Amino acid sequence: MALNAKIPEGPLKDKWQNYLAKTHIVNPANRKKLDVIVVGGGLSGGGAAASLAELGYNVKVFFFQDSARRSHSVAAQGGVNAAKNYKNDGDNVYRMFYDTIKGGDFRSREANVYRMAEVSVDLIDHMVAQGVPFGREYSGYLSNRSFGGVLVSRTFYARGQTGQQLLMATYQAMMKQVKVGKLKQYNRHEILDIVVVNGKARGIIARNLDTGEIERHAAHAVVFGTGGFGKIFYLSTLAMNSNGSANWRAHKKGAYFANPSWTQIHPTALPQAGEHQSKLTLMSESLRNDGRIWVPKKKDETRAPGDIPEEDRDYYLERRYPAFGNLVPRDVASRAAKERMDAGHGVGPLKNAVYLDFKTAIDKLGIETIKERYGNLFTMYEKITAINAYKEPMKISPAAHFSMGGLWVDYELQTTIPGLFAVGEANFADHGANRLGANSLLQASVDGNFILPNTISNYLSDEIRTGKISTDSPEFEEAEKAVKQQVEKILAIKGTMPVDKIHRRLGKIMFKEVAMSRNEKGLKWAIEEIKKLRKEFWENVAVPGDQNGPNSELEKAGRLADYLEIAELMAVDALNRKESCGAHFREDFQTEDGEAMRDDENFMYSSAWEWINGENWKLHKEPLEFTEVKPTVRSYK
Amino acid sequence: MKLTLKIWRQENAKTKGKMVTYEMSDLSQDMSFLEMLDVLNESLAIKGERVIEFDHDCREGICGQCSLVINGQAHGPESHYTTCQTHLRSFNDGDTLYIEPFRANSFPVIRDLKVDRSSMDRIIQAGGYISSFTGMAPEANAIPIHHDIAESAFDSAACIGCGACVATCKNSSAALFVSAKISHLAKLPQGKIEREERVQWMVNAHDDEGFGSCTNTGACAMVCPQEVQLIDITRMNFEYNRAVCHSKE
Numbered sequence: 001m002a003l004n005a006k007i008p009e010g011p012l013k014d015k016w017q018n019y020l021a022k023t024h025i026v027n028p029a030n031r032k033k034l035d036v037i038v039v040g041g042g043l044s045g046g047g048a049a050a051s052l053a054e055l056g057y058n059v060k061v062f063f064f065q066d067s068a069r070r071s072h073s074v075a076a077q078g079g080v081n082a083a084k085n086y087k088n089d090g091d092n093v094y095r096m097f098y099d100t101i102k103g104g105d106f107r108s109r110e111a112n113v114y115r116m117a118e119v120s121v122d123l124i125d126h127m128v129a130q131g132v133p134f135g136r137e138y139s140g141y142l143s144n145r146s147f148g149g150v151l152v153s154r155t156f157y158a159r160g161q162t163g164q165q166l167l168m169a170t171y172q173a174m175m176k177q178v179k180v181g182k183l184k185q186y187n188r189h190e191i192l193d194i195v196v197v198n199g200k201a202r203g204i205i206a207r208n209l210d211t212g213e214i215e216r217h218a219a220h221a222v223v224f225g226t227g228g229f230g231k232i233f234y235l236s237t238l239a240m241n242s243n244g245s246a247n248w249r250a251h252k253k254g255a256y257f258a259n260p261s262w263t264q265i266h267p268t269a270l271p272q273a274g275e276h277q278s279k280l281t282l283m284s285e286s287l288r289n290d291g292r293i294w295v296p297k298k299k300d301e302t303r304a305p306g307d308i309p310e311e312d313r314d315y316y317l318e319r320r321y322p323a324f325g326n327l328v329p330r331d332v333a334s335r336a337a338k339e340r341m342d343a344g345h346g347v348g349p350l351k352n353a354v355y356l357d358f359k360t361a362i363d364k365l366g367i368e369t370i371k372e373r374y375g376n377l378f379t380m381y382e383k384i385t386a387i388n389a390y391k392e393p394m395k396i397s398p399a400a401h402f403s404m405g406g407l408w409v410d411y412e413l414q415t416t417i418p419g420l421f422a423v424g425e426a427n428f429a430d431h432g433a434n435r436l437g438a439n440s441l442l443q444a445s446v447d448g449n450f451i452l453p454n455t456i457s458n459y460l461s462d463e464i465r466t467g468k469i470s471t472d473s474p475e476f477e478e479a480e481k482a483v484k485q486q487v488e489k490i491l492a493i494k495g496t497m498p499v500d501k502i503h504r505r506l507g508k509i510m511f512k513e514v515a516m517s518r519n520e521k522g523l524k525w526a527i528e529e530i531k532k533l534r535k536e537f538w539e540n541v542a543v544p545g546d547q548n549g550p551n552s553e554l555e556k557a558g559r560l561a562d563y564l565e566i567a568e569l570m571a572v573d574a575l576n577r578k579e580s581c582g583a584h585f586r587e588d589f590q591t592e593d594g595e596a597m598r599d600d601e602n603f604m605y606s607s608a609w610e611w612i613n614g615e616n617w618k619l620h621k622e623p624l625e626f627t628e629v630k631p632t633v634r635s636y637k
Numbered sequence: 638m639k640l641t642l643k644i645w646r647q648e649n650a651k652t653k654g655k656m657v658t659y660e661m662s663d664l665s666q667d668m669s670f671l672e673m674l675d676v677l678n679e680s681l682a683i684k685g686e687r688v689i690e691f692d693h694d695c696r697e698g699i700c701g702q703c704s705l706v707i708n709g710q711a712h713g714p715e716s717h718y719t720t721c722q723t724h725l726r727s728f729n730d731g732d733t734l735y736i737e738p739f740r741a742n743s744f745p746v747i748r749d750l751k752v753d754r755s756s757m758d759r760i761i762q763a764g765g766y767i768s769s770f771t772g773m774a775p776e777a778n779a780i781p782i783h784h785d786i787a788e789s790a791f792d793s794a795a796c797i798g799c800g801a802c803v804a805t806c807k808n809s810s811a812a813l814f815v816s817a818k819i820s821h822l823a824k825l826p827q828g829k830i831e832r833e834e835r836v837q838w839m840v841n842a843h844d845d846e847g848f849g850s851c852t853n854t855g856a857c858a859m860v861c862p863q864e865v866q867l868i869d870i871t872r873m874n875f876e877y878n879r880a881v882c883h884s885k886e
Binding site: 047050051054065066067069070071072074075084086122124125126127128129130131133134135136137138139140141142158159161164165168171172173175176178179185187210239240241273274276277278279281282380383384386449450453494496498499500501542543544545549550551552553 | 648649665667668669671672675676678679681682683684685687688690692693694695697698700701702718722724726747748751755757758761762763765766767768769770771772774775776777778780781782783784787788790791794795797798821822825827828
């Protein structure tokens with residue numbers, strides 16, 4: 001199938017308005033005849049679910065957490081971007097669009113990015129109206145801070161818990177729709193497959209995680225707000241149960257997977273302390289507004305950070321990138337940290353960290369200002385490490401964080417399966433090869449609240465005469481049978497290798513060769529190792545218990561089975577792209593001073609992979625056409 | 638370090654549960670409490686035994702899904718921590734720890750340490766929202782809000798809905814949880830329009846769900862991971878009385 005991105009006609013700045021003016025919409029009286037299934041209750045899925053219910057569609061929302069308020073959007077700390085230009089610092093929609101395109105290293109779709117910047121303005125209005133207590137100036141007006149990769153202050157924040165506050169607003173909007181009966185929520189439900197009938201997405205197979213029951217649910221359209229799959233690295237900033245399974249199941253049913261290898265490695269997470277570690281907690285990028293990053297100039301330095309004089313410190317970001325300094329984009333900051341650590345300048349017991357130091361800021365602004373800006377982050381840091389970061393620098397380290405890749409979607413956010421839409425991190429469209437800080441909450445929220453409800457109507461307008469979708473069709477039966485067989489197969493193995501042990505090994509392979517720095521030999525090695533590990537999983541995984549009730553090992557095993565397949569496609573994707581761009585850094589394609597070297601002539605496209613079988617994929621290329629911007633060498637020097 | 642764990646095991650809400658003892662050794666002080674349970678579960682899985690079911694997700698103290706009572710204290714020995722933020726350095730080598738689910742009539746046990754907290758969702762459904770649909774909002778800076786009011790609203794809005802307040806309360810009251818939402822929204826100009834219906838609907842829903850009454854003991858505020866303040870309960874009572882008086886006028 002040829003890819004059609006369905007980008008509307010007209011100049012970039014008019015495309016979204018042109019689309020809205022001409023797209024088909026559904027009469028309010030007909031909306032109540034239409035059912036929509038939303039998978040995921042976070043900012044993108046929850047926003048879509050609430051907004052669609054408000055419009056009058058019948059919505060069912062599924063999520064594995066015990067409440068939608070726990071979706072992983074909750075953990076985003078620093079903020080959400082919007083081109084409000086409240087600071088009078090020269091910001092506007094075009095500048096935000098340009099920053100995002102450049103931040104993504106000219107590997108995203110112009111029209112989508114422009115729309116995200118355009119709608120950002122409405123999103124802040126919406127969230128304020130919902131009661132989000134954003135930070136304010138003493139005048140009572142909204143306050144802003146700055147994030148990496150930009151020269152303006154366009155980030156809105158609610159202390160260090162912005163994601164939580166946006167999610168609460170979204171969750172509350174959902175709860176209102178539950179109350180009025182337009183939205184039905186299925187908590188502790190995990191989707192195990194999607195059902196395609198006559199080429200259209202018509203429902204899902206879900207497992208009730210409390211009772212173990214396998215359920216069929218039908219609808220006229222399905223929306224995935226299923227998030228990212230960074231947990232594939234085992235150690236990541238993601239929640240323990242975040243997973244890539246829904247997206248992967250859809251991929252196997254015909255949805256193309258785009259740029260799967262583009263994973264953002266976040267520069268400021270807590271370093272791993274030992275083998276037992278399950279999670280690398282993120283420290284917000286906003287800390288780089290006031291914190292300075294450095295390592296000792298001397299290899300294997302033994303002095304405590306406070307005892308190392310200025311002349312023996314290497315503020316390597318300020319040294320290498322004087323224009324942006326500590327606020328370079330994440331991919332650049334992570335690679336620079338890795339370079340210093342690999343050169344023997346890492347700090348901490350495992351030499352796997354760099355310092356993030358607030359002394360200069362505290363001396364200049366006073367401890368109270370720093371407390372108000374970042375108090376909860378310092379408290380969180382102390383709870384985990386028992387270190388007071390007002391007195392000594394934090395130790396931070398790069399960690400797997402965000403999936404820029406995801407399900408391929410067109411301008412309408414529809415995947416290559418008609419009737420299946422993907423919103424937020426689950427899709428691929430807006431961030432290119434590197435996401436800018438505070439654009440994640442933005443994309444999730446605008447996709448869910450403002451974009452999807454206006455594009456799904458174009459699809460649903462053809463469904464008003466369809467009538468109820470039945471779950472009795474052979475397609476549902478087959479999908480349910482396949483799901484049950486897989487569950488039984490996993491339980492029958494009764495091996496000796498716990499799920500997490502295999503997952504940790506997968507994570508090590510991936511972090512070594514399919515993360516910050518890649519090369520052909522390493523990627524080929526990774527593919528072989530992944531295959532071996534997959535074989536071992538299916539021969540020797542230890543999943544005790546049964547399927548007739550809660551069984552967390554069974555849940556984890558199902559997710560890992562998919563990760564072991566996704567991992568291979570990530571490596572295949574990275575191998576195919578013989579250039580460096582954004583987070584995808586190929587050692588064989590770099591400039592003399594170690595910066596990424598793009599190859600616009602041969603790789604100015606998004607890779608969309610079609611599933612053939614477990615070992616083979618077909619590559620489809622969506623060419624990226626830049627009409628408004630001229631791709632340049634991305635420089636933050 | 639070594640620890641003796643006495644962990645609550647219960648098949649489901651209808652069966653009786655009991656404490657089961659597990660001996661743990663070779664633990665590191667830097668391990669988080671839940672990582673210790675991961676290690677224990679891995680050892681059970683290798684033996685083919687059913688693992689201990691417990692709720693957890695973000696493991697950084699913000700999602701509110703983790704929910705254990707450790708040695709009689711909701712979320713463990715440190716004040717204002719979640720269970721996932723608790724590390725073994727808070728315990729001594731050789732300690733015996735009693736690990737139980739959050740106990741309350743309104744939180745039925747699902748299995749082992751997992752409980753059903755959907756009663757808290759239903760309280761929010763009753764009125765814990767602002768009825769502004771997508772698309773309705775005015776320009777954000779059209780509603781100036783004093784810095785201190787916004788900060789104070791945030792203090793209440795920070796509630797993570799974990800239910801530790803309920804688990805620790807002798808009456809299993811969810812007053813702190815309910816009052817945090819009422820206060821968050823009542824403090825802000827956007828939330829004032831619906832304040833009277835909201836407080837009555839939410840307080841009634843709280844009682845209908847079987848949560849107990851508040852006696853202002855304050856144990857809830859002692860354990861709250863987000864340090865939601867007891868004054869929010871006072872504010873809830875004020876809002877409730879104000880709403881009832883107004884509706885009688």
